[in-house]
Amino acid sequence: MAAKVTPLYERHRSLGARFIEFAGWLMPVQYTGIVDEHLAVRSRAGLFDLGHMGQVVVRGSDAQAFLQWLTPNDVAALRPGRAQYSMLLYPHGGVVDDIMIYRRPDREEYLVVVNAANTEKDVAWLLEHRAERVEWRVEIEDVSASTGMLALQGPRSEAILQRLTPADLSAVQSFDAIVSTVAGVPTLIARTGYTGEDGFELYFPIDHVGDLWDRLLEAGESDGIVPVGLGARDTLRLEACLPLYGNELSAEITPLEAGLGWVVKFDKGPFIGREALERQRQEGPPRRLVGFELVERGGIPRTGYEVRQEGERVGYVTSGTNSPTFGKPIGLALVDRRAAGIGRELSVVIRGRDVRAVQVRTPFYRRPKSSTSHS
Structure with a gap:
């Protein structure tokens, strides 16, 4: 079956995007380059097509x-x-x-x-x-087919979006959502995102997605906005330790193992999965998601690579990359509980060789205090 495309496909092509198939969709993986796009979001602003969500x-x-x-x-x-x-x-x-x-x-x-x-x-x-x-x-x-979705992320995102909406964005707190207009289009404006930066996710009638994409790029030109593909979306979310379904979460990985116990409110009453998670909470999760960085040269840790401790297999890499922000290989790994602990050593098997790593505090990246006034 042919991959689906979002209404912005031709715009991505005209911007020089390289495409990959992702979840049955043909999506831009990068435009000028993953590192360029990543650093633009960290320092200025990036615009993401989320039409596949x-x-x-x-x-x-x-x-x-x-x-x-x-x-x-x-x-x-x-x-x-x-x-x-x-x-x-x-x-x-x-x-x-x-x-x-x-x-x-x-x-x-x-x-x-x-x-x-x-x-x-x-x-x-x-x-x-x-x-x-x-x-x-x-x-x-299911309103997926009629709903357009864009994300504007980065420290300049509020200033850029403010040029296109009458809403007072300075009053919108992190995880708030308001209804207003953007470039005249009725929009649900949410101060949420998946990059570790301040920013907004926009929901609106899908017929307007092309116009809004163009207007946002135009409004942000003086601030150095760039379109961003799935490649930098992944490196940004990994530095911020935001989970990706199929990597850090799955049918086999519970929220407690993934370090997301704060999502589970046991005192609220019954919910699907409560009894199983209650048992796991009492016994302690058998595995833990840990952050690590490589402490010797040897390549980049990738999803699925074996993780060892003192020569014994203790888990596997769920996500890994060479961090554009820090310039070194980092990753998340799901390991046996007994192997977990900040400062403890691990090794990642890369091309048949054990490469030394050390467990570190997560998230790897927190945005500077000056840009967290709304969180």
């Missing part, structure tokens, strides 16, 4: 109760105009997907944003569990 609306008088049962975070804590990172879980505690939930400020419904590779699976999961609760008044609508 999935969006689902959950509405009805029992929408909150439904999402509260389906996810481990506390949906009841979401006031209108707030966003929450959460997950869909299997009964055994593994992860169906990690998601963002927005409680809309303008109407009583929730927008659930899901990963591109999981959209069909997630919608089926929601519908399957909706069918189990016939008494609940809940409506689920």
